[in-house]
Amino acid sequence: MSDRVRHVAILGGGVAAVMTALALARRIPGLEVIWVDTGVPDDSVEDVMGAARPSLGQFHRALGLDDGELLRRTNCGSSLGTLVQGWPTRPFFRRHDRLPAGLSGVPLHLLWLRLPQGPERPDWIDLASRESEGAPPALSLDLDDYRSVLGALAKRTGIRRFVAASHDIELDPGGSRIAAIHLPDGERVSADLFLDATGPARALRGRLTGGWIDWSSQLPTRTLSIRRLAPADRPKAHARLVAEPDGWRLETYLPRAMIAITGRGSEAIPGEDEASPASHLSLSPGRLDVPFQANVVALGSAAAVPDAIGVTALHLLCRQIERLIAYWPGRIPDPSEVALYNRRSAMEADRMRDFAQLHFLSSGRQSPFWRSANGSISEQLSRDLSLFDARGRLLPSGEDGIGPDEWISALIGLGHRPAQRDALAQAVPLGVARQRIAAVRTGARMLDEEELR
Amino acid sequence: MTVSSAPAAADDGAAAPLSVVIIGGGTAGWMTATALARLIGTGCRVHLIESEEIGIVGVGEATLPHIRGFNARLGIDEAEFMRATSATFKLGIQFLDWARVGDSYLHPFARFGRDANGLGFHHLWARAVHEDLDPGPLDAFCLPAMMAARNRFAHPSGDSDRIEAGYGYAYQFDATRFAPFLRGIAESAGVERSEGRVMDIVRDAGTGDIVQVALDDGRAIAGDLFVDCSGFRALLIEGAMGEPFEDWSAWLPCDRAMALPCSSAGPLAPYTIAQAQSAGWRWRIPLQHRTGNGYVFASPFLGEQAAADALLRQIDGTPLAEPRLLRFKAGRRRHAWVGNCVAIGLSGGFLEPLESTSIYLIQAAITALLEYFPDHGRSPVNRDAFNHTLDLEYAQIRDFLILHYHATVRADSPFWDHVRTMSVPDSLAERLALFRARGRIEQHAQGLFLEPSWLAVLIGQGIMPQGVDARAGAGGTSELAHGLSRLRTTIAESADSMPDHARYVAARCGIAA
Numbered sequence: 023m024s025d026r027v028r029h030v031a032i033l034g035g036g037v038a039a040v041m042t043a044l045a046l047a048r049r050i051p052g053l054e055v056i057w058v059d060t061g062v063p064d065d066s067v068e069d070v071m072g073a074a075r076p077s078l079g080q081f082h083r084a085l086g087l088d089d090g091e092l093l094r095r096t097n098c099g100s101s102l103g104t105l106v107q108g109w110p111t112r113p114f115f116r117r118h119d120r121l122p123a124g125l126s127g128v129p130l131h132l133l134w135l136r137l138p139q140g141p142e143r144p145d146w147i148d149l150a151s152r153e154s155e156g157a158p159p160a161l162s163l164d165l166d167d168y169r170s171v172l173g174a175l176a177k178r179t180g181i182r183r184f185v186a187a188s189h190d191i192e193l194d195p196g197g198s199r200i201a202a203i204h205l206p207d208g209e210r211v212s213a214d215l216f217l218d219a220t221g222p223a224r225a226l227r228g229r230l231t232g233g234w235i236d237w238s239s240q241l242p243t244r245t246l247s248i249r250r251l252a253p254a255d256r257p258k259a260h261a262r263l264v265a266e267p268d269g270w271r272l273e274t275y276l277p278r279a280m281i282a283i284t285g286r287g288s289e290a291i292p293g294e295d296e297a298s299p300a301s302h303l304s305l306s307p308g309r310l311d312v313p314f315q316a317n318v319v320a321l322g323s324a325a326a327v328p329d330a331i332g333v334t335a336l337h338l339l340c341r342q343i344e345r346l347i348a349y350w351p352g353r354i355p356d357p358s359e360v361a362l363y364n365r366r367s368a369m370e371a372d373r374m375r376d377f378a379q380l381h382f383l384s385s386g387r388q389s390p391f392w393r394s395a396n397g398s399i400s401e402q403l404s405r406d407l408s409l410f411d412a413r414g415r416l417l418p419s420g421e422d423g424i425g426p427d428e429w430i431s432a433l434i435g436l437g438h439r440p441a442q443r444d445a446l447a448q449a450v451p452l453g454v455a456r457q458r459i460a461a462v463r464t465g466a467r468m469l470d471e472e473e474l475r
Numbered sequence: 476m477t478v479s480s481a482p483a484a485a486d487d488g489a490a491a492p493l494s495v496v497i498i499g500g501g502t503a504g505w506m507t508a509t510a511l512a513r514l515i516g517t518g519c520r521v522h523l524i525e526s527e528e529i530g531i532v533g534v535g536e537a538t539l540p541h542i543r544g545f546n547a548r549l550g551i552d553e554a555e556f557m558r559a560t561s562a563t564f565k566l567g568i569q570f571l572d573w574a575r576v577g578d579s580y581l582h583p584f585a586r587f588g589r590d591a592n593g594l595g596f597h598h599l600w601a602r603a604v605h606e607d608l609d610p611g612p613l614d615a616f617c618l619p620a621m622m623a624a625r626n627r628f629a630h631p632s633g634d635s636d637r638i639e640a641g642y643g644y645a646y647q648f649d650a651t652r653f654a655p656f657l658r659g660i661a662e663s664a665g666v667e668r669s670e671g672r673v674m675d676i677v678r679d680a681g682t683g684d685i686v687q688v689a690l691d692d693g694r695a696i697a698g699d700l701f702v703d704c705s706g707f708r709a710l711l712i713e714g715a716m717g718e719p720f721e722d723w724s725a726w727l728p729c730d731r732a733m734a735l736p737c738s739s740a741g742p743l744a745p746y747t748i749a750q751a752q753s754a755g756w757r758w759r760i761p762l763q764h765r766t767g768n769g770y771v772f773a774s775p776f777l778g779e780q781a782a783a784d785a786l787l788r789q790i791d792g793t794p795l796a797e798p799r800l801l802r803f804k805a806g807r808r809r810h811a812w813v814g815n816c817v818a819i820g821l822s823g824g825f826l827e828p829l830e831s832t833s834i835y836l837i838q839a840a841i842t843a844l845l846e847y848f849p850d851h852g853r854s855p856v857n858r859d860a861f862n863h864t865l866d867l868e869y870a871q872i873r874d875f876l877i878l879h880y881h882a883t884v885r886a887d888s889p890f891w892d893h894v895r896t897m898s899v900p901d902s903l904a905e906r907l908a909l910f911r912a913r914g915r916i917e918q919h920a921q922g923l924f925l926e927p928s929w930l931a932v933l934i935g936q937g938i939m940p941q942g943v944d945a946r947a948g949a950g951g952t953s954e955l956a957h958g959l960s961r962l963r964t965t966i967a968e969s970a971d972s973m974p975d976h977a978r979y980v981a982a983r984c985g986i987a988a
Contacts, residue, residue, distance in 0.1 A: 025942055049592070051949035084592055126548060127514065127845065348593060349915065350945045356912040358905065366917075412856040415846060417863060418921040443490070445848035449516035 025352040027214040029054045033226050034219030035061040036069040038322030038339055040172040042217055045343050047179050048085050050350055056211055057183045058203055063221030065303050066323045068335040070248045072163030073101050073261045073274045075118045077340035079160060089161055096171055097164035099276045100259040102468045104333055108265030110386035114435020115151045121427040122154040122462045125450060131434050132414050132447040136455045147474050150431050152465035159259060162274045191229050199316045200226055214353050218320040227320040233311040239397030240379050241307040241329040243285040247300040251280045268391045270331055285330055287391035309371040314363045326371035329378035341423055369421045376403040377424045384436045414440030493519045496696055498673055498711055499704030500525030502650050503820025503837045505657035507702055510841045512664035513549050515848060521666045535760045535767020536650040537565055537747040537831040540584050540643035545838050557984035559656040561763040562648035564628045564745045566619040571750040573936055574883050580935030581620040584643030586927045588616040597930055598947035601914055601940055603959055606952055610959045613934045618642060618966050623746040627973035647760045676715040684815040685715055700815050703822040712818035718808045726877045727805035728773040729755045729827050733782045734799045735768045737792035743977035749829055754890040763986050766792055771827050776890040811865050812858045824869055832872050839868050871922040874903040882936035914940035
């Protein structure tokens, strides 16, 4: 069929590029994939933050890769979610899967709130960190290992790879499309479709028209410092996020290392608190208005950067790749398909921004970092907060990049409580509610007991 | 009955119950009463006011699988319910003569074929059509559609690995018997019932809330929350609260129905028929003891006598009553919950029963009311969440119904010329453009009709995508042809092995002879 995309060129050298190259090569029949590897992009959050969600497992399955294999053969760990500490409330757990069930019509958190406050009501985290019938744990990646494993796989898959330290972009005469990528050795790479996986440099997408929506007034993190430390004595199967006076720290646990990432604001000076050598990354939160324009699609942090406190970079990337495949265009992209791709991408990135922003709204801290992001809240987040603070419920959001139970875990964890008692929960006899809560507490723990305090 | 002003603490800190007054019996009133009494329990006191004099609309009704969840939540036994309402099973709706006279497709409660690694089956089917492999209709790849064609039924096996597991089902029943059935449960759960007609409604001068209603026997019934189940009369939401009605007749011009029961004839069908007519469509809903029929039509294009004549010509049994005329207007209240008045059922809006959505909309409203059940405060939060939920439901169903009319090549009457050429809501136009390009259907988080339903109607009405998903190109032509042929055969054999619907019903939930 002459409408088919025959060649796709991917520019970039980080996880976004290699994951996309593999996925397309394996899942779109008859497609030639050209990978112009320009090295790991500067300031690419997905190339430093390896904590993933079940979307990565789905990505692997669709490629015929086995998470178990990766766990055995690389320095990857498991991640069930993120333990969050240092907010004015008790620690809470942002889990990737569904919370344990409540009772018919009454979700767990409303059933929990049914119990009178006091010694007989367990801490929310004790319930919220019990296993349910959810997905198996996601991986926590050692990104160096992962990039090389995927790179080796890409070679075996027949992807044409050019390694290039630099490149030039040729536009078409009208300046509205990419014509080719020129490499230093004289090679000219042309394609039906170009994918920009160059991170915030946006080397391809940035050459065409289209705006950047800036979220810097809503999200305060501007730098990440990344340290690779000795492994923890007992590596955990989850990440740990801790609020600090002037920023936050994320720890992810791998068998042979612990990765510590510190997020700071614009006033921070890198290297200020150097206990051990670190690499640094600059963060500009925001998103492209239109990631798919003409014959270019931006992916990963080239498309959107929703802060890093939500630990969503890899997850966002997996979902973008899945969307690109689900709506894989013809050689002449159909306007309604492109509009759909852009609309869903926007909804998804905006929702991740909202999720990150939520953490900054209730920090209870007064330092410039924590106070700096008092920009506007989106209409949807505003409506969600009003409704949750009144009724402890959320309306379906139209997109589910962050699942409803992760939202609820975060809202309850950050101290949001419905003002009104829930009528359906109140109708449950107290004894029955107690029984169900007790049953949930017999489930296996995802956290150690001392982490609950 | 007094109106509480402030919540009073009870043993476990509960506030005083909210007093709920429901105006109108029928399906909407008694579904609401039963659900509130059983699921809110002592948190509310329910008083339903109905008049035996006011006839219930009930014309033999088909439903959607969601009703099973509603019944289960109330602890209603399926067989008992089916006996009480003379119900049969429903696997879907057979649409005849919509895109063209002679067309036939079934809209099932199931997916078509098997999806593979995220690739929708219909892309493979569409590729086969484009490559002239003549795979047969999409229906042939759907087990419940093949069961319906053979008048078979069995409960889905629940084993998700087997193709027999993956379908839903609903009921075709006598709605006039559903209300009395529920009434028994509701009254056992503490619902108070009064016989009477509302003559006057008293509102608070300051807030505008309804304070009490005055009945024809002189009684005044006060309440905290008033539910308008008074049908098209909309005594409260329109009569008292003055909430405007959004008219959708430009897109859905049918405004009459001629209804007529007839004796059972032929095999007992586990599906509803919706057959397009010169100025609308007729329904055939088989119950255990008779068949419900109706002709939904647009009065600007057809007179009442002509509609009655057309219906009488097409029924397959003996008429059991005179044809009865119903008048309606497609559309909905701008807000279903205004002040302390909630409209549920026909008072809140009406969409013709082309896809059996009437009881679903009642259920959706009840579910939203339960989740956002108010307290004695007057916060608008519950109201706004409830209204938002119903806005989405109604808009999506409206678009889905319009699609049936608009996606036609029929030009054999002024009615069909009108619907074929009318402009449609932008939301529907976008869906059509997207599907026509490459068979894509955007999934929404909320809304009744998911991808398989849209697919059934789009393909059924002859909208073939110009292109297919690139992943459908994997594999050779003969591999594709063989794969489809094997699947079709497996499904046909499975359908052949299913029990006969009439015998299945008789064995499980047959009404007394």
